[in-house]
Amino acid sequence: MDNLAMLQQKYELLRPHLDEATMRICAAADAVVLGRGGPSLVAKASGLSRTTVYAGLGDLKQPDILPIAPVRATGRIRRPGGGRKSLTEVDPDLLSDLNRLVDPITRGDPESPLRWTCKSTTKLAQELRDQGHRVSQRTVWTLLDQLGYSMQSNRKAREGTENPDRDAQFLFIANKVEQFQANGLPIISVDTKKKELIGRFKNAGREWQRKGLPEEVNVHDFADKELGKVVPYGVYDLTHNQGWVSVGINHDTAEFAVATIRRWWKRMGARFYPEATDLLITADGGGSNGSRVRLWKIEIQKLAQELNMTIHVCHFPPGTSKWNKIEHRMFCHISENWRGRPLESQAVVVNLIANTRTNKGLTIKAEIDEAFYPTGIKVPDKDMEQLALIRDEFHGEWNYMIAPKQNP
Numbered sequence: 001m002d003n004l005a006m007l008q009q010k011y012e013l014l015r016p017h018l019d020e021a022t023m024r025i026c027a028a029a030d031a032v033v034l035g036r037g038g039p040s041l042v043a044k045a046s047g048l049s050r051t052t053v054y055a056g057l058g059d060l061k062q063p064d065i066l067p068i069a070p071v072r073a074t075g076r077i078r079r080p081g082g083g084r085k086s087l088t089e090v091d092p093d094l095l096s097d098l099n100r101l102v103d104p105i106t107r108g109d110p111e112s113p114l115r116w117t118c119k120s121t122t123k124l125a126q127e128l129r130d131q132g133h134r135v136s137q138r139t140v141w142t143l144l145d146q147l148g149y150s151m152q153s154n155r156k157a158r159e160g161t162e163n164p165d166r167d168a169q170f171l172f173i174a175n176k177v178e179q180f181q182a183n184g185l186p187i188i189s190v191d192t193k194k195k196e197l198i199g200r201f202k203n204a205g206r207e208w209q210r211k212g213l214p215e216e217v218n219v220h221d222f223a224d225k226e227l228g229k230v231v232p233y234g235v236y237d238l239t240h241n242q243g244w245v246s247v248g249i250n251h252d253t254a255e256f257a258v259a260t261i262r263r264w265w266k267r268m269g270a271r272f273y274p275e276a277t278d279l280l281i282t283a284d285g286g287g288s289n290g291s292r293v294r295l296w297k298i299e300i301q302k303l304a305q306e307l308n309m310t311i312h313v314c315h316f317p318p319g320t321s322k323w324n325k326i327e328h329r330m331f332c333h334i335s336e337n338w339r340g341r342p343l344e345s346q347a348v349v350v351n352l353i354a355n356t357r358t359n360k361g362l363t364i365k366a367e368i369d370e371a372f373y374p375t376g377i378k379v380p381d382k383d384m385e386q387l388a389l390i391r392d393e394f395h396g397e398w399n400y401m402i403a404p405k406q407n408p
Helices: 003-017 020-034 038-046 050-060 094-102 121-130 137-146 166-182 254-272 294-307 325-337 346-354 381-385
Strands: 187-192 229-237 242-248 278-283 310-315 363-369 389-391 399-402
Touching (some): 003 038, 166 187, 187 254, 187 325, 229 254, 229 325, 229 346, 242 254, 242 325, 254 278, 254 363, 294 310
Parallel strands (some): 187 278, 278 310
Antiparallel strands (some): 229 242, 310 399, 389 399
């Protein structure tokens, strides 16, 4: 239970036994104990105004004249109706006018005065004053809380148009993975991590530093012309909880993606699956390994030919990339490992990736890929017709396999 909930429960229990004066003093004592932000928290929990809590703080500083009065049945010292009226009693339209300014439905109205402005409490207070209300920024904050509003950031939840066969595709992939694992065959999840600036640039997250000595980074995030950016492309082995990351230095292309898979196989995969005849790849529906990318399929055909292995590919439906295993089993741990650390060089990137570990045994190997991967390569229809590609009956655009070509 948090501080607010505990205080609310406390004042509910005390309210029948305290009059206004002793309630004020009790609230002031709690505010002192809580320290910074105490008066606001206590006011919210007790139902008293901040002014009343501060008045109690003044009483505490003069212990010789603390107001002591017998507790009455009503808990009041003043006669009924005494004291200042609440603002919403004096101005009954205030809450409804404030709600109209911030409500999600009315704020879509193009005639709303704050439709195109930041809805800070200062601007809300000014707009209410323009409408004839006498209200301060602090009061607006309190009234918004009373109306059930709070400061919130955007939350990523919408995945775009949902394909009707989304769940069926998830089930298809799960069954395919189980089948491969039962037969001891390799299954990998692949994807590109976001591009990273190389240099003394701010990196998200916080890290332990000596007090007052934060890591100093560049004010602006303009790419360094000499250091440039890097493109980490990852391969995650679902069965052995191991991964490979090639850190590219130019473009994220299908050729680069398949080259990374090739490196993973030669450096790691072949050791774990020496007798494998088939390989399953799960990938996003877009990007360099997208389901519509022709060059991806051409490069997979080359890899199948080179390894003499049938390569099965299953793409996740559009807008569901977060379901790809590599995202939450490998990439998230890499981001955690280099949080708050400027990526000053390519070597730093490789070392931070390669030293990422988890208590579940994740290990990753990483290497710079200095090859140049050009963009804009066009694949003609005749090359696509020569692929040894077999599409599955269920969403063949997402599920297919490419076998080695038989020699004539």
